[in-house]
Amino acid sequence: MCLKFPAGGNSGLRDSIHSNSRSVMDYNVSIDFIRSPFLVQEWKFMSKAGIRRETLRLDMIQSxxxxxxxxxxxxxxxGHWWTHxxxxxxDSYFQEGNHVYxxxxxxxxxxxxxxTWAQWVDSNINTTQTMVFFRGYSASHFKGGQWNxxxxxxxxxxxxxxxxYLSPYPWMMRTLxxxxxxxxxxxxxxxxxxxxDYRKDGHxxxxxxxxxxxxxxxxxxCSHWCLPGVPDSWNELLYAILVSSQK
Structure with a gap:
């Protein structure tokens, strides 16, 4: 079995913290964590003024x-990288085709x-072979300002x-x-x-x-989580779905 996490931070996979790509082999299972903060492609190009600029290609899945x-x-x-x-x-950061907004x-x-992600999944994933999950946005608990x-x-x-005292449901999850x-x-x-959101003590x-x-x-x-800790519950939820799908 091959289990892969294309994701930003907070994967909940202990062997993959702070790595761009990591494989773990055990019990005839390979687990890869693939760093993809936005799921779409980060892009660099030279402007007409000869300045190197960065944009985010909203119309292109990450390579x-x-x-x-x-x-x-x-x-x-x-999730979290969209709040940076x-x-x-x-401002002049998002791009579609040759157009930079x-x-x-x-x-x-x-x-x-x-x-863009949804269209790629629908066009490229063989659902008879692959189960697709999307893990949602986890809460942060900054008081008195953001991290910086x-x-x-x-x-x-x-x-x-x-x-x-809980935060409103994030707009990002409603969009998802x-x-x-x-x-x-x-x-x-x-x-x-x-x-x-309940676990303000877990960072x-x-x-x-x-x-x-x-x-x-x-x-x-206050955006990441201690391990062991809250992310272990995410893995238990995943395990429960996988077990129930085999019945």
Whole structure:
């Protein structure tokens, strides 16, 4: 069996943390993690002024797709990279064909990218051989700003117990759900958004550094998750679906 994760961060696959591509062989199973933060292709070109520029090709699936289209199981994921400043501002960053948008709202860009992904899946995946999953967007818990503007989540030792403190359901997941509904390929949606929203205590925060290197105001990691921890539940959900599909 071949199980592959084309995804951004937070894969939940322990052997693949901080790697672009990693294979793990055991029990006659190969598992690959393939880094693809946006699922569509990051692009570089020379402008008329001779300046090297970066764009995101919303109309082109990332070239790494050739590495996983014949897998038995594919688990897609994208999300957090769409909230980064360059992406979210959308100024002269998004491209379709030869056209670079002077300004494009990130919601529109995300929708275009997911439709490109959906068209690629419908055209290239053999559903008699391959099961397709899409794992949703996991919550972050910055307080007082984002990761680069004073946001923090250290000192959290308990999950959220009162639902009124949960965040609104992300627009990205509503967009994903609407795209999946238009596809001819069956896609198993692993919706982990709400379950992660409860776990404000599950992030590395400042504790990714040893105590001697921690400093007031240091950047905190509240977008990723401690291992073992929350991502283990994602793997259990995946396992439950795989087991039930064999019955």
């Amino acid at each position: 790494s797709s050739v590495k996983y289209q014949d897998a038995d199981i594919i688990i897609f994921n994208t 400043q360059k992406t979210y501002k959308g 002077d300004k494009l709202e990130v919601r529109d860009a995300f929708s275009k990218a997911l439709r 503007s004073g946001g923090s989540c250290d000192g959290e030792t308990q999950p959220i117990a009162n639902d009124t 759900e609407s795209v999946i509904q238009t596809m001819k390929t069956p896609v198993h949606f692993l919706n982990i958004t709400r379950m992660t 590395p925060s400042v504790f990714g550094q040893t105590e001697e290197f921690r400093r007031p105001g240091m950047v905190q990691d």
